[in-house]
Amino acid sequence: MTAYRIKGVSLLGAEPADLFVRDGMISGAVADAETVDADGLVALPGLVDLHTHLREPGREDAETVETGSRAAAVGGYTAVCAMANTSPVADTAGVVEQVWRLGREAGLVDVQPIGAVTVGLAGKQLAELGAMATSAAGVRIFSDDGHCVADPRLMRRALEYVKAFDGIIAQHAEEPRLTEGAQMHEGEVSTRLGLTGWPAVAEEAIIARDVLLAEHVGSRLHVCHVSTAGSVEVLRHAKARGVRVTAEVTPHHLLLTDELATSYDPVFKVNPPLRTAADVAALRQALIDGVIDIVATDHAPHAVEDKECEWAYARPGMVGLETALPVVLSVLGEQWELIAERMSRTPARIAGLTGHGTDLAVGTPANLTLVDPSARRVVDPAGLTSRSRNTPYAGTTLPGRIVATFLRGEPTVLDGKAVK
Template sequence: MLGGEVRDLAIADGRFVEVEALADPGRVIDAEGLIALPGFVDLHTHLREPGREDAETVLTGSQSAARGGYTAVHAMANTAPVADTAGVVEQVWNLGREAGWTEVVPIGAVTVGQQGEQLAELGAMARSAADVRIFSDDGHCVADPLLMRRALEYVKTFDGIIAQHSQEPRLTEGAQMNEGIVSSELGLPGWPAVAEEAIIARDILLAEHVGSRLHVCHLSTRGSVELVRWAKSRGVAVTAEVTPHHLMLTDELVRSYDPLYKVNPPLRTRADVDAVRAGLADGTIDVIGTDHAPHTAEHKCCEWTAAAMGMVGMETALAIVVEAMRDHDFGWSDVARVMSSRPAEISGLPEQGSLAPGRGANLVLVDPDAAVRVDPNEHATLGRNNPFAGFEVSTRIVHTVLYGHQVVADGSLTTAHPITEGGSWIV
C-alpha cells in the first residue's frame, strides 16, 4: 500500500521502473497489508569508527540502520581521529560501501579536532570521494561567532550546510540534566533551555546575514521551535531535526537515576515535548534525526554523574515516531516526508527519498498493526542503551530494500549488497 492506494512497485537494475516495463520479474514479494515507504534517511548518527569500535562499527551501525528501515545514514565526525580531513571521511565512506547494508554518508567536522579554534579542511572534504556536504562539530558547539560566520561563508561556495550542536558552553558547565523543577529537587546541575535557544537565535541571524544554509541538530525546547518558525517566516535557509526520544520522553524519568535517560541535549519538560510534536506536525521541524549514540556497558551501567550521554535509536525510530504523533494529524505521507524525502533533499541524495520510476530502489515495507515489545538485546547495534526497552509498540519494519537488494526480510538481516549492483523484481 502506498499513500492509501494498493498498487505494485517494480524494480529493475537497482531502480524503480514502471510495472509495465518489467517483462520478467525475477521474484515477487507479497506485501499485502504492508505500507510502502521510501527508505529512511538519517541525518544524525554516531557510528564510532574509526577509533571507538568497542561501542559501534560502521558495519554494526549499518546493520542496525537496515533493520530500522534506513537506506542512508549520515555518520557524525566525533570519531578518533576526528573526521576533519579528506582521508578520514573517505575511510568512513569506504567502510560503508564495504559493509553494504545502507548508504553511509560521512559528515565532516567544522573545526580541527572539534576544538572550535580553526576551520577544518572543509573544501578538501567536499572535493573528496565522500563528497561531504554537511559539516558539524556535534557533541561540541561552534561557540565562537566569528568562526561560525566563517564556516557558513565557506560552505556557501559549494552549497554546503553547517549542522550546529546548539549548546552555549558557559551556560552548561557541569550540566547533568534539564534545568527545572526536577533538577532542583534532585540537586543535579541543570542544562537550561536558553543555552540551546541562544545559539539557535545567534546562528539564525548569522545564516541570514551570510545567506547560507544552517541545520539545527536535535532541537529540544519550546523556545527553539518558535525560533525556527520565526526564521522560516523570514525566509532564512534553516532546517531542523528532532529525535524520537525528545518526542516521547521527559525529564521526569531522571528521578530514577537510570543512566539510560542521560542524553545531550537532555530530556526536557512535557511542555517542550508537546511543542516539538506540534512543530514536527506543522513542518517547522523538517526531519527526524535519531542521534543514534551507542555506548559500551561500562559507560552506561554506572552512577548517573559518571555515565556517558547518549541513546541508540535507529531500530526503534519509526515505531516511536508513530506512537508520539498519534494525537496529531500525521499520516504515512508525513512519515515519508520527515524520515525519507525531506532529509534526502536536505543532504542532496538524488537516489534516496522517493518511490518514483527512475529513482534508486530504496524501500521499506512496514507492518502498521504489529504488536512488538522493544528488546535491545535483539538489536543489531552493539549499543544496548535504548531508553525504550520494554515499550509496547504497534509498528514493525518487515522488509528493507537497498538499491534493489533485500537487506532485511521479515525483520531479519539477509545479505549485504554492493550499492552499484541491482536486481529485477516486483513488490
C-alpha cells in the same frame, strides 16, 4: 540482479497494489520476478538519517560502520549521515574517505560522512572543509556535533566558507558556559534530583544567534536535535523572515521527558537532555507544522560500562535507528505522507542524497522500506541489531514493525532480519 514483485503493498497508505523492482529501480511489471508477500504492509521511501554516530574509527566496541549500517537497515533506513566525532575526528579528507569506504564495503545503507567544522572539534580553527567536500566522500554537511561551535566569529566564518561548495553547517546548539557540568534539563526535576541543570536558554541563545548569523551572511544553517519549545519559537520566527535554516528533532525528544531521570538510570542521559512535557508537545506540533523539518535519530551507541555507572559519569546518548520509525508512528499515527516527508524526502534533500527520498515511481531508484503498521513490539535491548544496548525504550511497546528494506533494488532486510 534479481527482480522483485512486492505483492499487495500499500504505497504510503494507498490502495494495495504490486510494486516491481528491477535493476535497482522501480519498474513496470516483470514476469519472472521473485515475490515478496506484502499483504498489509506499507511501502515508504527508504528512511534517511541526518544524524548517526557510527563510532568507527575509535570506539568499535560500541559500534562500527558495519554494525551501525545493519541497525539502520533493520530500522528502515537506506542512507545515514555519519557524525564526525570519531577518534580520530573526521576533520580531514582521509578520515571521511575511510568512513565512506567502510560504508560502501558494508553495503547495507549509503553512509554519507559528515565532516568536522573545526580541527579536532576544538572550536579553534576551521578544518579543511573544502578538501572534505571534494574528497571521494563528497562531504556536504559539516558539524562539530557533541560540541557547539560556540565562538560567534568562527561560526560566521564557517557559514560563509561553505557557500563555495553549497555546504551546510549543522550546529549542536549549546552555549557551553551555560551548561558547565550540566547533567539534565534544568527545572523541577533537576532541582529535586540535585543534578546540575542544562537550561533551555543555552540552546535557544545559540539558535537565535546562528539564525541571525545565517541571515547576515546568506548561508544555510541546519540545527541539530532541537529540544525546547523556545527553540521552536526562534525557528518559527527565523523561517518567517526567510532565513535558510532547517532543523531536526530526535524521536526521543518527541516521546520522553525529564521525569525519567528520577531513576538515575543513565540510559535516559542524553545531550541535549530530555525536556518537559510542554517541550515535547511543542516539538510534536512543530514537526507537524514543518517548523521542524525532519526527524533525525542522533543514534549514539555506548559500551555497557559507559552506562552502567553513576549518572554523572555516564556518557550521554541513546541508540535510536531501530526504534525511530515506531516512535514516530506512535507520535504521529499513520500519517504516511508526513512520515515520508520528515524521515526520508526532506533529510535526503538537505543532505543532497539524490537517489534517496524519491516517490517510488517507475524509473526511480528502488530505495524503500516495508512496514507492518498493525504489529506491536516490546523493545528488548538484547534483541537490538546495534552493537550497543543503550535504548531508553526497554520494555516499552511500540507500534510498527519494519519487515523489509531495499537498497537500490537489493533487499538488505527481509522478514525483519538483516540479509547480511
